[in-house]
Amino acid sequence: MAFADRMTVTDIAGRSVTLADTPQRIILGEGRMMYAIAPLATDDPFEHVVGWKDDLVLYDPDAFRRFEAAFPEDTARMVNFGNPYSGDFSIEAVLENEADLLILDLGNLFKAQETGLIEKLDEAGVAVVFIDFRRDPTANTIPSMLLLGRLLEEESRAAEFIDFYVSEMRKVTNIVQTLPVDEKPLVFMENAAGWNPDACCNTFGSFNYGRFIELAGGRNYGSEMFAGYSSEVSLEGVIAADPDILLGTGANWSEARPEVAATLLGYEGDAANNETRIQALADRVGFRDLRAVQDGRMHSIYHQFYNSPYHFVAIQQLAKWIHPEDFTDLNPQATFDELHERFMPFETSGQFWVSLPE
């Protein structure tokens, strides 16, 4: 019977991976992969997960506490494999935990190939698959969810989620398609605004939030400046370009870094606190005189949408900010609520975006 369960999948790196059996003990290369697993195995998302890296705990403590409240025993038994960005995995630790599948972020592909991690684990009978919600999320979310659906034997759930994803994405892109090119406002997106209170400006190229802006009907400043994923740009250039809309990302980084000036968006985001914080970001030298700030078109949005399959919520909210007249009927909060009702093991709370108060 074991043979019948044998499956071959193609992962996001284009690798063909054969698993001897349905994986029972999975290690996550990033804790934030739970954003994608929770909608598929909603009743018991940790069922097959034995360990993860602690990025969810460190960089999105609000979301971690929601998981912790819903599944206290599971989060307590998670084996911590350390920081996801170190890229390295102790093969011994993987084997010691008797894992049969390691799910890695596409960003770790090069490192995993260079260090021979894939071959060594393969010899030990541990499969490695790559998924991606960060590098090219709008292209890779559907195949990543399909893949996870097969690995978790939750294929109908995956199909259900993808239906929801596509219909919510189309609510924006169907309208944006009809907009003339010259009606696309210039948008500047500051990556992790205020994360370093002393410095500005890291921004996205035509990737991730840069791409979200383009899909939501805006021109992304970073896409026009450089070809890569993200880069440091000069504030003077931003002032000279005089963007119509100023955006920034924020998340609850204040527990790991108390000095951050970022908006603390997330499941525990507090509206009054975030209004004060976005006001302070707008008051920075060089920002306060920008036309976008003067016009009240400065907004901040939850950073972690950049690494989750829920980015359609972000794109909807961006569309409302970029083209308010064209998206009056769109209600991103309702979309987010529906996502939680149908697919998440806990309810919405907190605040995931905030605008500069009038």
Add this chain to the structure above:
Amino acid sequence: MTAISDIDDDAVSKLVDNYQSRTYRRVILLLAAIALLAFTVVIDIMTGPASLSFVDVLAVIFNPSGASVQHKVIVWDLRLPIALMAICVGAMLGVAGAEMQTILNNPLADPFTLGLSSAASFGAALAITLQWSLIPGAGVFFVTGNAFAMAMVTSLALYAFTRLRGVTPEAMILVGIAMLFTFNALLALLQYGASELELAQIIFWQLGSLARASWGKVLTCVIVLAIVVPYFMSRSWALTSLRMGEEKAASLGVNVSFLRLTVLAGVSLLAAVAVSFVGAVAFVGLVGPHIARIIVGEDQRGFLPFSALAGALIMSGTSIASKAITPGVIYPIGMITSLIGIPFFISLILSQRQRHWQ
């Protein structure tokens, strides 16, 4: 007395003439270098992604109240501090390198090769990744504070260690190199555990950046220069004699140990402040003094100001280049200092017939 009257009057007047023409030549060269520096500073202030004409910039500088807010922010808050920071830091590194080479009697000595820059980078990384503040109450400047503290501690350790075996230049260089590798290893360790955002900060810091210049930092640099450089100038005879050899200097009545100690303290202060504000900038402290030596020789009265000017010129040129490569995108200055300085340096070496380091 007879011996002196026996000397040919012509020879004496020739000697005096030679000395006068050398001094004269030095003053001319100094004025030329200052003029060149003024020119690069003007270019630096003129350069930027916002298109401001020369007249616009002059108008904003001399009549700020008449200018638009945007222009005022660009010139006064962004361009002027960066341009002035560049020359201050360049001068500090140039002087620091010059006197390190002098007191250690080693052409390879500079804040970078002796590990002060690595120590500063490590201090900054401690703040960025682990949130450790080495100076209590440093507030938002704790990254800078840490960098400064680590650089100072390192130079003190450098000195204390070499005291154990008597102050020999070789021992000091070797300990410095050991420091360099130690801190690089520790830095790599911190990088290994850093998150994506932290990593971007550390790398940017390690490669140096003028983008965080402010008037407060410029003022600090000016004060440090105003304290240290006059002291070095007042000791210029003693320092020049040191280059003839320790024994000769001692026989001329110079307290070599005390001179080394005080100069090292001054050098540490210069290097630590410079590095803690702009990050690790390779090459300037090493090559600035060599350029000065090739042009004006070993006499500290010419060598010291020229080292400062050469360092300032390199940094000013770097600042222009970092803005000009892709307007609007910021390139780290550390890599540019090497790229623009090295061809110039090599051409100087090749055009030089005699050995300039004895």
